[in-house]
Amino acid sequence: MRLALVADSEAYPRFVGERDAPRTAGETLALRSLNKMTKAENILEQAKSFRSEIGGDLHDKLTEAVYTDASAIAARAVSNENQTNNFHLDQTLDRILTSRLYGFPLMILMLTVVLWLTIAGANVPSAMLGEFLQGTVFNALHSLANALSAPWWLSGFLIDGVYLATAWVISVMLPPMAIFFPLFTLLEDLGYLPRVAFNLDRLFKRAGAHGKQSLSMMMGYGCNAAGVVSTRIIDSPRERLIAIITNNFSICNGRFPTMILVGTIFIGATAPPALASFIAASSVAAVAILGIVFTLLVSAFLSKTLLKGEASSFTLELPPYRPPQIWQTLYRSIIDRTLIVLKRAVWMAAPAGAVIWLISNIFIGGESVASHLIAFLNPFGLLIGLNGVILLAYVVAIPANEIVVPTILMLTLNLAKSTLAQNGVMSGLEDDVQIREILTGIGGWTLLTGINLMLFSLLHNPCSTTIWTIWKETKSLKWTAVSTLLPVILGILVCFTTATFVRLFGLI
Amino acid sequence: MSVALANDCGGCATGCNTAQLTRLGIKSDGFDYIIALAGNPNTGKSTIFNKLTGLHQHVGNWAGKTVARAEGAFNLNNKKFKIVDLPGTYSLLSTSVDEEIARDFVLFGKPDVTIVVADATRLERNLNLVLQILEITDRVVVAVNLMDEAKRNDLTVDERALSRDLGVPVIPMTARRGEGVNELLNAVEKVAGGGYAARPHRIKYSDEKIENAVQTLAKQLNETFENLPNARWVALRLLEGDESIIRAVREQTLGNLKQSRGFPQLVQLEV
Amino acid sequence: MTLNLLPTGRSATITKIHSKNAERRRMFDLGILPGTRIENVMPSPLGDPIAYRVRSSVVALRTEQAELIEIEETLELK
Numbered sequence: 001m002r003l004a005l006v007a008d009s010e011a012y013p014r015f016v017g018e019r020d021a022p023r024t025a026g027e028t029l030a031l032r033s034l035n036k037m038t039k040a041e042n043i044l045e046q047a048k049s050f051r052s053e054i055g056g057d058l059h060d061k062l063t064e065a066v067y068t069d070a071s072a073i074a075a076r077a078v079s080n081e082n083q084t085n086n087f088h089l090d091q092t093l094d095r096i097l098t099s100r101l102y103g104f105p106l107m108i109l110m111l112t113v114v115l116w117l118t119i120a121g122a123n124v125p126s127a128m129l130g131e132f133l134q135g136t137v138f139n140a141l142h143s144l145a146n147a148l149s150a151p152w153w154l155s156g157f158l159i160d161g162v163y164l165a166t167a168w169v170i171s172v173m174l175p176p177m178a179i180f181f182p183l184f185t186l187l188e189d190l191g192y193l194p195r196v197a198f199n200l201d202r203l204f205k206r207a208g209a210h211g212k213q214s215l216s217m218m219m220g221y222g223c224n225a226a227g228v229v230s231t232r233i234i235d236s237p238r239e240r241l242i243a244i245i246t247n248n249f250s251i252c253n254g255r256f257p258t259m260i261l262v263g264t265i266f267i268g269a270t271a272p273p274a275l276a277s278f279i280a281a282s283s284v285a286a287v288a289i290l291g292i293v294f295t296l297l298v299s300a301f302l303s304k305t306l307l308k309g310e311a312s313s314f315t316l317e318l319p320p321y322r323p324p325q326i327w328q329t330l331y332r333s334i335i336d337r338t339l340i341v342l343k344r345a346v347w348m349a350a351p352a353g354a355v356i357w358l359i360s361n362i363f364i365g366g367e368s369v370a371s372h373l374i375a376f377l378n379p380f381g382l383l384i385g386l387n388g389v390i391l392l393a394y395v396v397a398i399p400a401n402e403i404v405v406p407t408i409l410m411l412t413l414n415l416a417k418s419t420l421a422q423n424g425v426m427s428g429l430e431d432d433v434q435i436r437e438i439l440t441g442i443g444g445w446t447l448l449t450g451i452n453l454m455l456f457s458l459l460h461n462p463c464s465t466t467i468w469t470i471w472k473e474t475k476s477l478k479w480t481a482v483s484t485l486l487p488v489i490l491g492i493l494v495c496f497t498t499a500t501f502v503r504l505f506g507l508i
Numbered sequence: 509m510s511v512a513l514a515n516d517c518g519g520c521a522t523g524c525n526t527a528q529l530t531r532l533g534i535k536s537d538g539f540d541y542i543i544a545l546a547g548n549p550n551t552g553k554s555t556i557f558n559k560l561t562g563l564h565q566h567v568g569n570w571a572g573k574t575v576a577r578a579e580g581a582f583n584l585n586n587k588k589f590k591i592v593d594l595p596g597t598y599s600l601l602s603t604s605v606d607e608e609i610a611r612d613f614v615l616f617g618k619p620d621v622t623i624v625v626a627d628a629t630r631l632e633r634n635l636n637l638v639l640q641i642l643e644i645t646d647r648v649v650v651a652v653n654l655m656d657e658a659k660r661n662d663l664t665v666d667e668r669a670l671s672r673d674l675g676v677p678v679i680p681m682t683a684r685r686g687e688g689v690n691e692l693l694n695a696v697e698k699v700a701g702g703g704y705a706a707r708p709h710r711i712k713y714s715d716e717k718i719e720n721a722v723q724t725l726a727k728q729l730n731e732t733f734e735n736l737p738n739a740r741w742v743a744l745r746l747l748e749g750d751e752s753i754i755r756a757v758r759e760q761t762l763g764n765l766k767q768s769r770g771f772p773q774l775v776q777l778e779v
Numbered sequence: 780m781t782l783n784l785l786p787t788g789r790s791a792t793i794t795k796i797h798s799k800n801a802e803r804r805r806m807f808d809l810g811i812l813p814g815t816r817i818e819n820v821m822p823s824p825l826g827d828p829i830a831y832r833v834r835s836s837v838v839a840l841r842t843e844q845a846e847l848i849e850i851e852e853t854l855e856l857k
Contacts, residue, residue, distance in 0.1 A: 039732040040757050043725060047746035047754075050721040058718070059601070059748045063636075063807040064814075065711050070635035073709070077670040078631050080663055094830070094837075095821055103824035198839050202825035205841060211828075235604055313802045313844050315809060318830055318837040319550040320629065320657060325684055598808035604801075633810040633834040 090320050094195070103199045110192075111288060114183045116281035119260055119268075122175035123277070127432075129174065133167035157357050165353025168406030169345045173257045177341060180256060181333040184221065189324040193218050197316055200292075204311070207296045208303025210239035211314035213246070217295060220250025222337065224462055225469040227252075232473075238309045242299050244470055245483045248462045249291040249298070253341055254401035258457050259284045261405055265436040266450030287454050294459065294490070306482075348400035355396060356407060360414035370411060384492055385452040385499025389415070389443060394456070399464045404457070409435065412443045448502050452495045459491030539581070539590040541700040544613055546641060547625030548634050549596030552653040555683040556625055556692070557593040584693055589700075592619070598633070600640050601750070608752060615644050618737055620700045623692070625651045628658035628665050628680070638674065639709060644738050646708040648676045649695045656682045675707035721747055780852070782817065783829070783845035790818040791850035798847045806848070810834040816853065
């Protein structure tokens, strides 16, 4: 009874004071809390009356007082001996990097050079890793399985499934990431990212988006989940949602290797060898820039429809350029970024490899489950200039974009298993030429398939980690669904349009 | 003084687990001192944090990189220090989330020492934050970082004059080269152990009306809220009409943080 | 005149700030307050925002915000 009263008294404080009986500890506590509450209200009342007495510009006065002291103290402590023009180098760099004439071309050039270094540099190590992991180790594992006379399904599941997918992810992802991340981090440490935000701000403002969205967009190039978290720097909920929904248009590191591979074997290969990697890099850069265009268009669309509103005010500091710490950058980007991302990819690849092997080896009515699924998806896939294998790969790869390419290759090869795999072709997929032959020969790919895969890689649902992060950040089923479905619908529309256009004019 | 932090992570819902804490170099046994690391964005705060803790938090060169706090720990002369890297802020008086996090920790987290990192090349603007923090606490060490940048731009900083004016230790640093780290640690230890008599610079408000109002309100605040770290500061915010402080007084959440000495959430932005 | 009209490379002294609430506080945080000297360092490639130097740091403001800051051009003695 007493307990109930105390509980009540907290909700309806007036009950307490009316009693004359001696108070229990609980009641005293409740009374004190009541007391405190009225006291607090009194203080607030008093503050209010003081406020009207003093005038509303107290904050201004206080800040001015602080700055007056700060100026005086700084003037006493800092001296400029030679009376030189400070920050000369910074100014010169800024005048070039943000100039009307060179600002945008330099941004595009820098993106292309970073990608070109990545592609050109990753070529050889990727091939070597492939030869080792998919060749030497793969064969050794099979010999070992034979020696142990392991049952076919066990060695198949473990070696052709789990191991092969993992090996693929490592050889496709590790070299480009180990080059791309340090380069990106160097630019970041140098202070270039705020300049990009400065250059692009006008466009973001026109799109009704927050200026800081370009910063969260750039974080997305590392990882979309991190990009989504970084939108916390945007205070307005409307603009933050726009930034979250459009973050997926930043190609994350899980998607870059797919683009790089497809760009190399389908687009780079059409150019003379000397220019191949540059053309490949340009094609990837073009898709990345297209991603920025989509970011702006979708932001503008959202701020005129679902998330109506004006761009809120925005201030951006352009920090001085800092000489990057090369070794630390290398260490950080290789240990912290590359290996962490690779670990995640491997974790995702192993179960995906198992799934791929299972759906390829479980037969229903004479055909594998994978064949059924691919046959079912194929008509729609072809309609939008892709194919059933790609669509199935994107379903299998929902947990991680990193495994799209391995999945596509394994599914393609498994489809043709009867003729090829037995001859050891599957283990011989070490370089780009072989991959291209497999995809065009067995998979029936054309240049259109390659281009559309790059487009679809840009425009499709976020990976499951990102979807989960969006849910955690928004706590809204509706916006999580919009963020997930909007890019896929766009991707299907864009791929369909490209395919139709190409077919109509017989371009490819 | 010794504060037991049996389970700092007690209030965590999700996202904060032991694995993460271990990765951040945080051991959950008792700490002797708690250090807050504050400063403007882009002053090399995270570099200093990494130097002190041996961690490798990524340091990006743009404002807003650290959205929430990161925590780490280090030992010095058999004393355990916990260090909390606050979001980089220009001020403690605006309304954004990161500023509220930083302000609440400096005020209610009652750190034993607050290190304020200032950029030697932009001292005037950085002193704004230093002076604001000195209004809250006198247990401050000012780290004037990026001395190499200052030199590159022909600027010299007289740290003794600065220390005299501010009334707290001032340590010149080039953190990325490790210069000044030992001096900083010595100063932090001295301030933490009560071995430094600070005479913090306080802003004088010439207006008598303001001073009277502050005194009246501060007295009442002290009567109502026990152990309020700095009633004058709270009184000034009430006079300014600071919404978040008014809310905290009304809901009596003012000073609630001091028991936990920290926030449950631990988020780091890493790519 | 207002800050957005200050030509590139020229300095002025801030006389009045018309921004309100959070934006006003943000300006103050950045050291932009009456009496402060401010210089137009450079426009962005599309003309808006513009980067200003104030108290040794460079801060970009959009036109909408610069319009709310009144200035008086100061003579440069070079």
